[in-house]
Amino acid sequence: MTAGSAYAESQGIPFLGAFFAYEGPHRNEGYEWTYSPFPKSRDVARSTRGLLELIPEGERPTNVGLWEPNSGWGEEQADYWEETLSDAGYDVVLRETFSLGSQDFSTLISQSESEDVEVLLSTPTPPGGITAVNQMQSNNWAPDVLKFVRAADPTAWWSALGDTGAYACMCPGWVPGLTGGGNEQLWSAYESEYGLEDGELIRTPVGGAYNVAQTALQAIEGADSVQPSALQETLRSETFETVIGSFGFENNGLPAEGDLTAPTGQWWEGNQHTVYPETDGRGAMDFQYPIPAWSER
Structure with a gap:
């Protein structure tokens, strides 16, 4: 994620990155364009x-x-x-x-x-x-x-x-078992495209990635634009509903404190x-x- 952040910050374009719980870079690197729709430490x-x-x-x-x-x-x-x-x-x-x-x-x-x-x-x-x-x-x-x-x-x-x-x-x-926020649609889309063996569940990275795509789509729809400044404003001001929960972002790109319940698997x-x-x-x-x-x- 840090490589993607470095490029996004230097270019002034929004970057959404998951699978990264470390809060330190958000607090210490002066992020303005990096947003992490993912539970943090x-x-x-x-x-x-x-x-x-x-x-x-x-x-x-x-x-x-x-x-x-x-x-x-x-x-x-x-x-x-x-x-x-x-x-x-x-x-x-x-x-x-x-x-x-x-x-x-x-x-x-x-x-x-x-x-x-x-x-x-x-x-x-x-x-x-x-x-x-x-x-x-x-x-x-x-x-x-x-x-x-x-x-x-x-x-x-x-x-x-x-x-x-x-x-x-x-x-x-x-983690499989979460509800709301598009989880039903995730299961339907995954089974339609890839199928699941008897007793098999969707692997955890699929849901995390789906959540990133949901966040991006909602940001574009909310901004009604793909201009970086419009997307930045939407990411800073709107609430997002995804398969991991409902959350907004702090200006440093962290999910707002208390918004996300990190699911334990x-x-x-x-x-x-x-x-x-x-x-x-x-x-x-x-x-x-x-x-x-x-x-x-």
Whole structure:
């Protein structure tokens, strides 16, 4: 997204970019033409709190562990998680940094076990997250809740791990199970064009991309023009209704604070299902909690 932003900002043309939760560039780069119709780090943190609140209070875990990649987004997301969950009464019992590209998570696993981490949150790369879960299994440890944003987003997660990767949660922007905002039309159009096998659900990037197209179309229709300045004004002033929700934009291109509920998905039987917010849409399911011991899976 940053390459697209650089070109758009230099040329003075609107740019819509998704699959990018990092808020820092919006706040620090002086964006005027870059708009991101996508849940951001603060939305992911609020979604995590909502997910945990689905668990009955008497059974709800309280000990949170943060594995923080040594990156700008890693720090930003960990900060939001710590602030949001601490304010809600959770105890952040572990916050440790690791290097992106790390292939050894044994120390982090040992520390998490020692600190009785029940909810493990991180934003590793897909290869890193896959390696971490394999090493959790080797070390016979797992948290009660695992949320690996980014790592568990792509289908590579299930291709590499299969049932070992079940129960993992993620926030990829759109997840099967969401309703309203054109979701019914998305399913109809996708099935008409590509078809779906029995039990197969639409993959998450499809919904995220459809949402970008919806935002672009609504901006053009609202401006009644394709002139950059007219589109910029519409993006800054209008509300957009897409498959991920209803939202407006701040002048820096972030979705307006509080507008978007970042859907949390969970891997189950080869598909990603919406578990938060609770919906009755196609692909939604009840949150599977807690993650059982490896010997019971």
